[in-house]
Amino acid sequence: MRHRAIIRGLCATGLLAILVALWPAATVRATNPYLKWKYEDMKFNPPVPERFVLDNGLVVFFLRDTTLPVVTLTALVRAGSVYVPEEKAGLGGIAGDVLVTGGTTSRTPDEVDQQLEFLGIRWEGSVDLESSDFSLHCLAKDFAAGLALYADLLLHPGFDSAKFQLALDNSKEELRRQNDSPGQIISREFSKLVYGHHPYGRFATPQTLDAISRQDVIDFYRAYFRPNTTILAMSGDLTSAAVKNALTRTFGGWSQADVTLPQIPAPTAPDNPGVYLINKDLNQTNIRFGHLGIDRHNSERHAVRVMNDILGGGGFTARMIARVRSDSGWAYSVGTRFTAANQPGLFYASCQTKTQTTAKTLALMQWVVADLLQNGITDEELATAKESILNSDVFNYETPGEIVERYATQEFYGFPADQLKQDVEAIRAVTKADVERVARKYLDPKHYTVLAVGKVEKFDAPLSRFGRVTTITLEEAP
Amino acid sequence: MHREGGIGTVVAIALMMATVTAARAKDDVALDVKKHVLANGMTILVVERKAAPVFATYMHYKVGSANEWPGMIGAAHLLEHMLFKGTQAIGTKNYEREVPLLVCEDSLRAVIELEQRADTMAYFQRSIGLKDVPDHHARLAVLDTQLDSVKKALDGFVVKSEYEQLYDRNGATGFNAGTGYDGTTYYVSFPSNRLPLYFTVEADRMAHPVLREFYAEREVVMEERRLRVDNEGSAKLFEQLIGTAFIAHPYQIFWEWPSEVRHLTRPKVMDFYRKYYAPNRMVLAIVGDVDANEVFQRAEAAFDAIPRQPDPDPVFTVEPPQEGERRVIQEFDAEPYLSVAYHKTSFDDPDEMVFRVIHRLLSDGRTSRLYKSLVLDKQIALSVSTYEYPGSDAGDLNPNLFVIDAEPKSPHTTLEVETALYEELDRLATTPVEPRELEKIKNRIAADFIWSLYSNLGLASQVAEYEARAGDWRYLLSVRDRLAKVTPADIMRVAKTAFRPENRTVATLVPKKPES
Numbered sequence: 004m005r006h007r008a009i010i011r012g013l014c015a016t017g018l019l020a021i022l023v024a025l026w027p028a029a030t031v032r033a034t035n036p037y038l039k040w041k042y043e044d045m046k047f048n049p050p051v052p053e054r055f056v057l058d059n060g061l062v063v064f065f066l067r068d069t070t071l072p073v074v075t076l077t078a079l080v081r082a083g084s085v086y087v088p089e090e091k092a093g094l095g096g097i098a099g100d101v102l103v104t105g106g107t108t109s110r111t112p113d114e115v116d117q118q119l120e121f122l123g124i125r126w127e128g129s130v131d132l133e134s135s136d137f138s139l140h141c142l143a144k145d146f147a148a149g150l151a152l153y154a155d156l157l158l159h160p161g162f163d164s165a166k167f168q169l170a171l172d173n174s175k176e177e178l179r180r181q182n183d184s185p186g187q188i189i190s191r192e193f194s195k196l197v198y199g200h201h202p203y204g205r206f207a208t209p210q211t212l213d214a215i216s217r218q219d220v221i222d223f224y225r226a227y228f229r230p231n232t233t234i235l236a237m238s239g240d241l242t243s244a245a246v247k248n249a250l251t252r253t254f255g256g257w258s259q260a261d262v263t264l265p266q267i268p269a270p271t272a273p274d275n276p277g278v279y280l281i282n283k284d285l286n287q288t289n290i291r292f293g294h295l296g297i298d299r300h301n302s303e304r305h306a307v308r309v310m311n312d313i314l315g316g317g318g319f320t321a322r323m324i325a326r327v328r329s330d331s332g333w334a335y336s337v338g339t340r341f342t343a344a345n346q347p348g349l350f351y352a353s354c355q356t357k358t359q360t361t362a363k364t365l366a367l368m369q370w371v372v373a374d375l376l377q378n379g380i381t382d383e384e385l386a387t388a389k390e391s392i393l394n395s396d397v398f399n400y401e402t403p404g405e406i407v408e409r410y411a412t413q414e415f416y417g418f419p420a421d422q423l424k425q426d427v428e429a430i431r432a433v434t435k436a437d438v439e440r441v442a443r444k445y446l447d448p449k450h451y452t453v454l455a456v457g458k459v460e461k462f463d464a465p466l467s468r469f470g471r472v473t474t475i476t477l478e479e480a481p
Numbered sequence: 482m483h484r485e486g487g488i489g490t491v492v493a494i495a496l497m498m499a500t501v502t503a504a505r506a507k508d509d510v511a512l513d514v515k516k517h518v519l520a521n522g523m524t525i526l527v528v529e530r531k532a533a534p535v536f537a538t539y540m541h542y543k544v545g546s547a548n549e550w551p552g553m554i555g556a557a558h559l560l561e562h563m564l565f566k567g568t569q570a571i572g573t574k575n576y577e578r579e580v581p582l583l584v585c586e587d588s589l590r591a592v593i594e595l596e597q598r599a600d601t602m603a604y605f606q607r608s609i610g611l612k613d614v615p616d617h618h619a620r621l622a623v624l625d626t627q628l629d630s631v632k633k634a635l636d637g638f639v640v641k642s643e644y645e646q647l648y649d650r651n652g653a654t655g656f657n658a659g660t661g662y663d664g665t666t667y668y669v670s671f672p673s674n675r676l677p678l679y680f681t682v683e684a685d686r687m688a689h690p691v692l693r694e695f696y697a698e699r700e701v702v703m704e705e706r707r708l709r710v711d712n713e714g715s716a717k718l719f720e721q722l723i724g725t726a727f728i729a730h731p732y733q734i735f736w737e738w739p740s741e742v743r744h745l746t747r748p749k750v751m752d753f754y755r756k757y758y759a760p761n762r763m764v765l766a767i768v769g770d771v772d773a774n775e776v777f778q779r780a781e782a783a784f785d786a787i788p789r790q791p792d793p794d795p796v797f798t799v800e801p802p803q804e805g806e807r808r809v810i811q812e813f814d815a816e817p818y819l820s821v822a823y824h825k826t827s828f829d830d831p832d833e834m835v836f837r838v839i840h841r842l843l844s845d846g847r848t849s850r851l852y853k854s855l856v857l858d859k860q861i862a863l864s865v866s867t868y869e870y871p872g873s874d875a876g877d878l879n880p881n882l883f884v885i886d887a888e889p890k891s892p893h894t895t896l897e898v899e900t901a902l903y904e905e906l907d908r909l910a911t912t913p914v915e916p917r918e919l920e921k922i923k924n925r926i927a928a929d930f931i932w933s934l935y936s937n938l939g940l941a942s943q944v945a946e947y948e949a950r951a952g953d954w955r956y957l958l959s960v961r962d963r964l965a966k967v968t969p970a971d972i973m974r975v976a977k978t979a980f981r982p983e984n985r986t987v988a989t990l991v992p993k994k995p996e997s
Contacts, residue, residue, distance in 0.1 A: 037570070037571065037647055040677075040678055042675060043674065045534050045672050045674065049533070071931055071934060072510065072931065073931060104847065113848075116848050117848055120921060120925065121917075121920070121924060122924060122928070123921075123926075123927065124928070125932075140932065142927075142931065169857070169860065172890070173863055173890070176863045176888070176890045176891060179816055179891055180816045180863075183714055183814075183816055184713055184815075185712050282995075283995070285712045286707055286711050287707035287711065317649070318645055319565070319645040319646075320645055325642060328701055329641065329642065329697060329698070329701075330697065331697060332697035332698065332700025332704070333700070334701070334704055335701050335702075335705035336708060355704070355707070356704065357703075357704065386650070387646055387649060387650050390650040390651075391649040391650055393652070394650065394651055394672060395654050396652075397533060397535050397652070397672050398535060398654050398670065400533045401532075401533050401936070401937065402532075402936055403532075404935075
């Protein structure tokens, strides 16, 4: 109250403005003491999983861990939804469901569920874009029972027809609900706009779901699920000898076959980038803009990672988050991202902002990219991004489950066994010039596809100044 | 409840170096928790785990949105955001010169708010034909200009995101926080050699926070509500559900109201901070590659100078018994959704364990009762789930809700789903659970207990939450042991009492198609 009276007095006399104008400007203070604290690099030899190959070609990574009496087991299989024909989009998701819930040739689905759940075993799986994964988490004492069921499910799936029908019906219901949430709308529609008909941009429709039969699921399984297309990652309170024995017994009889994975071409950039609007009665606009990005093997990916961390991927210190969130208060969640895939994935910037700040937020986000392209980055930004990545490298080895899955994933995507070490060296070598070069190479403001979902007529300004505007009408729930 | 020192206790409590360690527990899980309480009441728990050279920290303050009052709704959450904005040493070029400007900004905003209220009244007075009503616009314009110049001057002092930058450069991961009803938590993980940094910075954060960039962050918090509540049908529905189920208790507010957040000021939020943030209201758990004694010594060196404070009043409000079914409809542009809530007990009631078993019987896994009935057999729902609300891991401080959510599968209606739901709840109340089904639940609880200790952060959060709730982390072990003793008769008794129609609130999302 006292301050208020003083300020009121100052306001009345007009003195406040003068005082503020005369206030000493911020001078650079003695550097924050904490920032000077330096630490040695962590000296750490992370545990290396044992790798062995069964006679049928099944690759296994195993890491013994006695911290807790548990076992983790994950199979990565070269079966992805990109291998499904366009007219059957949605088959991957349904196949994943049926493989998890459809029982085995000798056990009904209910028997499988009862046996697993009675022991408190978690059994999950899904078919993703370029891989499938099926995992089991059990107590070490239940490992024999868990492994027997796990192998039976993977090697002799039952494809129960009632479960197939249920998975199909549930997919139809999910389709009916696919426009309930603006976040789901923007990520789906943005992918469709940038990828076009490429397999990366395919989504189920009522027509494609109607075209899927139980036989399609069986054919999908037969085409891709083989020991030579699978890598097992395993960790837990077991000995290596016991693991080899058990896996040979359960997976040894799984027969190899030549598997030809369909060639997936590189996606091509859309012919008509521009501004797309989806009108929905919301008080906050979802904004996303971007274009094609890089593939996961791109030789400049480390520089791209550093660049993206500085631009909008690296937490609160990233430029886009500092400008849009902490300076302006226009968004809770904002940032940029490069997605990883075997062919070029996406680069996009995204945020949600209230309807009344839509155009100015979009302008600010685009300015942040343009500014980085025009003026480059600072030494301090480079140092922050690199140190952050390098100093947090030890977290790649936090739990045994993560370690074996990392090794399995690396091999799955054709990276060498010491990839994590190479990554560290590659990040260390990234220079300011590298960052600025990859920014110019992989950020392309002239070819943005912009998508906004929100109450269009209430935007603070029409988005036509960002490009040619097309309105998308979402299909009504069937 | 265990309490360290009463209000006004000034006698230095002898440093309790005695550490409490549990014996090797069942299923061969060693849970070796070392505990140390500083003289100022700060509790530190440590589990040494040397597998990887990292440690996770989980800092729990015993304050949350249930401690807010009208006019201050949102203060706990906004404060949680603000405690990332630095201290007198971090985030500023020169604190001594910055602080008068911060005071200036707050005062100007207070004057502006008064002027705006007067302006609103003047507008009304003119509208009823009064003459000679003073005009406030000119003054408001001057004040706005002055505020702008202060803001601009303040911007010059800010070192943007310096706190985050400091942690990022030192390899921190998972640097974040969360606000609940009964607790607010701050967590981060570091490479193991950063222990000194962590303690020095966090003690500074507790003793000398500066809520700079306050008014922009207030906008961010409002944007978060739009993201999480306003534009998600199931969240809008949920807001109605709990607002209807509770008529008195602060658990009724799902998310802060923008009308209140808009009027939160830095001085008000600082008052909230001073009232509730104190070492004696905090539990810190650290799990990983650390030495417990070193942790205790560093904690003491860093935090010992921060004084204990009197415990503020707890929430006294007791929700009156519900005496009739309540039904509420939310219209939204989305497919139908159903949420049903029943009032139940607080963490310290013996029946809490029974509710945990009931939750698993109903919705844990593909063999659970509601999943089997609604999703597999009748095929009238896409999904069904049950949970407690607020539902913190260690149980809620005050009586909470048992909630059941379901997504009906077209053409089936929410009403059909509701009917099928009640059949299963009736069965719980009238037919004893078969021994094998109960054994399954107990096996699952035992397995999940072990998995909850798998990651460093997971274990840290478990011991800290249980310690904070009951004053002793061993409450965690007691929960597991008491769960194993729940009987079929307990389940019938509790189901009969809780799942009565008059104890029920039903919320239904009805699709509202856009006008086109």
